[in-house]
Amino acid sequence: MDRLLRDRGADPRAYAASLREAVVEARLGITEMRRALASSEAELASERKQLSDAERRGRLAAAVPDLETVAVAERFAVRHRDRIQVLERKVAVQRDELALAEREVIEMTAQWRSASQPGARSESLEAAWRDLEAAGGSRPSGDSDRMADELDRRKRDEAVEAQLAYLKKKMGRDNR
Numbered sequence: 001m002d003r004l005l006r007d008r009g010a011d012p013r014a015y016a017a018s019l020r021e022a023v024v025e026a027r028l029g030i031t032e033m034r035r036a037l038a039s040s041e042a043e044l045a046s047e048r049k050q051l052s053d054a055e056r057r058g059r060l061a062a063a064v065p066d067l068e069t070v071a072v073a074e075r076f077a078v079r080h081r082d083r084i085q086v087l088e089r090k091v092a093v094q095r096d097e098l099a100l101a102e103r104e105v106i107e108m109t110a111q112w113r114s115a116s117q118p119g120a121r122s123e124s125l126e127a128a129w130r131d132l133e134a135a136g137g138s139r140p141s142g143d144s145d146r147m148a149d150e151l152d153r154r155k156r157d158e159a160v161e162a163q164l165a166y167l168k169k170k171m172g173r174d175n176r
Contacts, residue, residue: 012115015115016112019108019112022112023109026101027105030098030102030105033097033098033101034098036094037091037094040087040091040094044084044087044091047087048080050076051077051084054074054080057069057073058070
């Protein structure tokens with residue numbers, strides 16, 4: 001991301017392409033982070049079940065005076081409690097990290113959309129136009145673009161009308 005910010009003033013299309021690539025990579029990273037979080041949550045659920053089982057075994061062993069089994073069950077319960085504490089912190093950190101990454105992707109996506117808009121101009125492009133104008137040149141007006149769009153629209157309309165006339169004639173609905 002730092003490299004992208006440094007290269008921003010260069011070629012706007014290359015910058016937009018780099019941003020798009022970064023967004024794609026970040027989204028893949030988020031997918032992997034979600035998988036890791038799901039795995040950690042499953043591991044935490046399993047550990048909680050094992051703790052429950054160890055505590056249940058300890059209670060059953062205490063009901064039948066079996067001190068050795070009670071001691072073993074308590075050792076396992078302590079291990080599972082410790083592991084649960086670690087996994088709870090791990091899951092919390094993974095959730096925070098995922099939320100941060102998702103915010104960054106939203107921000108990068110907005111930057112990419114802004115950079116890839118047809119009307120987006122880079123600082124270097126604007127500087128080049130200012131230099132050209134200072135040398136006595138002038139920017140082409142947007143009128144030529146509008147005229148070209150209007151011409152394209154007219155050609156499409158004429159093609160549609162010609163196709164419609166052909167179909168009417170073919171179906172015998174021509175009034176001639």
